[in-house]
Amino acid sequence: MSRPNAGNPDSPNGIIPLAVARSQLGDEHQAQFLSSELSLPYLGIVSPKDVRNAHALLFLDAGGLCVQLAGKGAPGPVRAEFVSGKMGYRREHGGGSGQLVARAVGLQKTKAGLHVLDATAGLGQDAFVLAGLGCKVSLFERNPVIHALLADGLARAALNMDCAPIIARMTLRSGSSIDWLANAEDQSDATHAADVIYLDPMFPQRDKSALVKKEMQVFRTIVGDDDDSEALLAAALKVAKYRVVVKRPRKAPAIPGPEPSTRIEGKSSRYDIYPIRALPQR
Known part of the structure; x- marks a missing residue:
């Protein structure tokens, strides 16, 4: 498997392949750490369906860490879940x-x-x-x-x-x-x-x-x-x-x-x- 392509503002069409973001209930320190550790842009508090400058998000919310495709109509979050x-x-x-x-x-x-x-x-x-x-x-x-x-x-x-x-x-x-x-x-x-x-x-x-x-x-x-x-x-x-x-x-x-x-x-x-x-x- 390849390493993640973090992209940059100069990516084609200005779209970042993957960025870190969180909801209001997402852990700020964990988000900052992941952004630094994975060399991914950090977008702060966002609603995934409203994001236009990234294709996908490594997203922190009340349920923990997930990956969420951005934009309206995107499928729901994917996370490693063992309890429920x-x-x-x-x-x-x-x-x-x-x-x-x-x-x-x-x-x-x-x-x-x-x-x-x-x-x-x-x-x-x-x-x-x-x-x-x-x-x-x-x-x-x-x-x-x-x-x-x-x-x-x-x-x-x-x-x-x-x-x-x-x-x-x-x-x-x-x-x-x-x-x-x-x-x-x-x-x-x-x-x-x-x-x-x-x-x-x-x-x-x-x-x-x-x-x-x-x-x-x-x-x-x-x-x-x-x-x-x-x-x-x-x-x-x-x-x-x-x-x-x-x-x-x-x-x-x-x-x-x-x-x-x-x-x-x-x-x-x-x-x-x-x-x-x-x-x-x-």
Whole structure:
């Protein structure tokens, strides 16, 4: 994923690709920090629908940090949310044990507490499901804007009594997962980076549900497509202990490289599984 393009007043048509702003209830100090840390213009207190000089906003309001496309008719905010909404409902109704990602990682085959490395964490939804089912999850998100969204969502969820034990099993790391995996391979005393490495690289054609379309509009604005998924898969296969799992749109081709041994298909997505050795039975 590319770094965010902050833009400047000299951008074509004077439109800034991404800026920081807040509502009256948004945290001023956090907004100033994000503006400085990400080298993004700070617009102060605004209403996103009235903004004309920025395409999208990294926006702070009463609900925390979100990304919001600017202008009238833009879809609503996108944020990392674990306490309420879809993730909250799932947590309260079984925790996601029936989710395809749980099957793909192999949780129906082992009772061992697996260490899963989510190398393309995004908003952390799949990682939260796996942590809720007992996995220890390390998350990498190299885009600094999406990383900031995820960090904010995890921090808010850690304050919730029901979510806190799950968040405690999730560790958000900085930087590129490819670099981290390569370093793990180079360390002579390192055995494996994780039991399972999970990849969900950005792909042009995704699920067409309204929510995903909204999220993808925002993600396209900030991230673009992943053009190094082949290198990421190759790096993961070298250091995963039991398997590598890759999430893809159901009809998309596999990532170039070795063919997956198994696939689990859903209505819109599928999981390509690259087994390395059998999962522990304990």
